[in-house]
Amino acid sequence: MSAPQSDNPKQICEKILIEGKRYNVEHRILPSENAVSDRLLARGIELTEAYEELHGKLHAHPHALQVFLGLVLSTAAFWSPEKIAQARTARGDLGNVNQQIARRAAELAGLLQQRSDLHNTSGFSTDTHYHVCDVIEAAAKSNYLFTSYVQERLDALHGQFDLKYWPSLSDFLQELASDAEDAVIEATDPLTAAATMASRPSRADFIKALLAAIDENRGRNHGQLPNDFKVTDNTLATLASCVLDLGADDLVDGPYVKRLRQREREGAK
Incomplete structure (x- = not known):
């Protein structure tokens, strides 16, 4: 006998996606997540085995399946290849801005010191800040x-x-210059760090961001995913292929994800 409709993993997962999209549309929020939901719904046949795995591992944990699918949507929406490229550009811009601040603050520190010297030696002064x-x-x-x-x-x-x-105005500006010169750029959250870790963009960026999102939402981090929950390589590959809307000639496969995970483990040692 076939399983009741309500027990069909694919239908359960798609119902979560449909209800989430309906809520977003009614509240006029998260259109980018809705677009990802549409991709998953349109490619449901490809996701059948992935949904079976996810349902089997998460259905016994309250809200865990809904949380996981939400992570897939939000990661794909906010860490798409385009968004990751923008993040990498912003990282470069931040470094350039810090270098400009370092140069200009050092230049201004020198001018402030020169003005102070002229006040003390020229016989003239100005009513400018000195303290x-x-x-x-x-x-x-x-x-x-x-x-x-x-x-x-x-x-x-x-x-x-x-x-x-007290420090002089020149000292104050010189400290700003040194601070900017020595600044180390760091990601402010694990997803940004994971998605932009590599020097060159690739499809792996999304997978690494999703894995970081999963870790952030485990029980040990006060999330609702089981601490021992692990998605197989094949399911991660299928999810990535569908949410990134990859064509038949460009799909991510299980061996690709396996190699990625191996490199990540070796890099963490």
């Missing part, structure tokens, strides 16, 4: 929290300790 506290107070004059809670205490310190106890 770091003056700069802080002027910059924060429109900040209600500063003027209400910090300014009085800063004024007290300013009056208690004369100029020799």
Whole structure:
């Protein structure tokens, strides 16, 4: 006898996708995730075995199957090859901006020191800031929290300790220059780190991001996926092929994912 419709893994998974999309449409949110849902629904036959595996491993854990499918949608939507390329570009832009800050802050530090020397030796002066506290107070004059809670205490310190106890404006700018020059760029979350780890883009970026998302949502990290949950290489390959909308001549296969995982394990040693 065939299994009841409600027990069919493919139908169960597709019902989760359909209900999720309906909710998003009704609330006018997450159109990019809806587009991924459409890809999965359109390629349901390819996903039959993947759905059977996922249902078999997750159905006994409340909400785990829904959480996993949600991770697939969000990872594909926000870590598509286009988004990952943008992230890599942004990483390069951040490095370039830091280098510009380092150069210009160092240049400004030199000009501030030159102005200070001229004040002391030329017989002329200007009514410009010379104390770091003056700069802080002027910059924060429109900040209600500063003027209400910090300014009085800063004024007290300013009056208690004369100029020799404070960094000069030149010192202040030189520190900003050194800080930017020595800055190390790091990803702010595991998915960004995983998706952009490689120097060159590839289909592996999405798979690595999805694996990171799975780890972030395990029980040990206060998520709803079992700690021992592991997706097989073939299922990961099928999911990647479908959500990335790869054609028949460009599909990801199980051996590709196996090699990727092996490289990741070797790299972690």
